[in-house]
Amino acid sequence: MNDKSIREAMALLKLNASRDIILEKFDNETFELAKARIKGKEKHPKADKLFMLLDDLRWATPYEVAEYRAKRLSCNKIADLGCGVGFQSFSFAKHCKSVVAVDIDRRKIEFAKLNAEALGIKNIEFIEGDILSKKVADKLKDADAFFCDPERLPSETARTIKTMRPDIEKLLKLYPKICIEFPPMIKNIPFECEKEYLSLNGELNRLNLYFSELRKCRASAVVLPQGAVIRASVVRNIIAEEQKAPKIMDFFYEVDPAVEKAELTAELLLTMKNAYVYEQDNDIYLTSGKLLKNDFVKAYKVLEVVEDDFDKILEALQRQKAGKVVLRMTVSPKDYWTERNKYERSLLGDKEVHLFVFDRAVIAEKL
Numbered sequence: 001m002n003d004k005s006i007r008e009a010m011a012l013l014k015l016n017a018s019r020d021i022i023l024e025k026f027d028n029e030t031f032e033l034a035k036a037r038i039k040g041k042e043k044h045p046k047a048d049k050l051f052m053l054l055d056d057l058r059w060a061t062p063y064e065v066a067e068y069r070a071k072r073l074s075c076n077k078i079a080d081l082g083c084g085v086g087f088q089s090f091s092f093a094k095h096c097k098s099v100v101a102v103d104i105d106r107r108k109i110e111f112a113k114l115n116a117e118a119l120g121i122k123n124i125e126f127i128e129g130d131i132l133s134k135k136v137a138d139k140l141k142d143a144d145a146f147f148c149d150p151e152r153l154p155s156e157t158a159r160t161i162k163t164m165r166p167d168i169e170k171l172l173k174l175y176p177k178i179c180i181e182f183p184p185m186i187k188n189i190p191f192e193c194e195k196e197y198l199s200l201n202g203e204l205n206r207l208n209l210y211f212s213e214l215r216k217c218r219a220s221a222v223v224l225p226q227g228a229v230i231r232a233s234v235v236r237n238i239i240a241e242e243q244k245a246p247k248i249m250d251f252f253y254e255v256d257p258a259v260e261k262a263e264l265t266a267e268l269l270l271t272m273k274n275a276y277v278y279e280q281d282n283d284i285y286l287t288s289g290k291l292l293k294n295d296f297v298k299a300y301k302v303l304e305v306v307e308d309d310f311d312k313i314l315e316a317l318q319r320q321k322a323g324k325v326v327l328r329m330t331v332s333p334k335d336y337w338t339e340r341n342k343y344e345r346s347l348l349g350d351k352e353v354h355l356f357v358f359d360r361a362v363i364a365e366k367l
């Protein structure tokens with residue numbers, strides 16, 4: 001494995017050279033490492049120096065998430081249990097005095113060591129071993145906090161606790177003061193812990209479970225890269241009748257998916273005076289007569305609300321001088337452009353509007 005060869009293979013990939021041409025010059029491992037470095041930019045700002053395969057990258061923690069988590073778990077000595085090629089460990093190394101990074105997979109530990117060297121990180125001790133073994137647990141006794149991002153089966157359609165590796169029950173017994181990353185779509189979390197949902201660039205990205213002293217509340221929601229946090233202070237997420245909007249007002253807000261998953265809408269309302277809940281088909285929106293700024297919502301200005309009827313919607317779009325219509329109702333991806341073109345071919349304006357269809361159609365402009 002030669003860094004110079006990987007760089008040369010990357011240069012050829014960037015020139016769109018075919019696989020066969022690259023493999024005439026370099027071995028398959030170099031080709032795979034070069035591909036991962038190019039794709040890795042999405043997850044780490046210095047991915048072009050790192051050693052990983054595409055599969056390692058798939059499971060690696062994105063930089064913004066790793067940084068947020070490391071700041072929250074900042075302590076003297078942290079143990080990263082199942083560190084993979086090290087993306088999360090590198091952020092721990094920045095925010096904790098020292099890190100012990102463990103993985104059962106020899107190749108990953110070797111890559112993680114090379115990566116730490118490439119990044120100039122010196123405060124990580126790497127251990128190859130099984131985190132559920134007594135031998136490893138004994139070595140980690142003096143850590144102040146533990147973190148684990150378990151392995152999941154790539155093929156499974158619904159995420160379950162049983163298929164995660166290492167075994168979660170055993171992990172909790174050995175390391176009670178732990179934060180565990182869980183798939184955010186998992187249903188039923190049968191543990192007494194804080195559930196922290198994170199969104200990255202508006203999309204639900206991660207779920208962190210904090211146990212014992214690491215737990216701060218029932219649930220929390222975090223939006224990244226902004227870093228804004230809401231923590232549950234109210235016991236239940238109940239929306240009072242007077243907080244429900246009878247109709248859509250001048251401004252309309254999409255709620256960040258992390259808030260919805262963490263069931264923190266009632267908490268969000270505490271921070272948004274004059275906002276009301278508009279619930280449609282289990283989706284929660286907010287509406288207000290005022291323009292409100294908040295990291296947990298995307299704001300729209302309502303231009304018109306009309307009956308859900310094609311001709312009436314088209315007339316309203318023409319009145320609003322719309323040219324592009326972003327469809328915000330459920331449309332299958334294969335029909336999306338056919339449906340969108342039905343409106344756009346009769347429009348001459350230059351404004352981009354968003355069309356939400358509930359029991360009424362809402363034409364709105366993103367702010």
Ligand SMILES: C[S@@+](CC[C@H](N)C(=O)[O-])C[C@H]1O[C@@H](n2cnc3c(N)ncnc32)[C@H](O)[C@@H]1O
Pocket residue numbers: 059060061081082083084085086087088089102103104105108129130131132149150151152165166
């Ligand atoms: C999802 S990956 C971790 C990715 C990592 N957080 C990152 O940011 O790159 C899970 C890792 O857990 C490791 N693993 C699974 N069971 C383990 C065990 N019993 N002991 C040590 N490592 C284990 C796997 O080898 C794998 O590298």
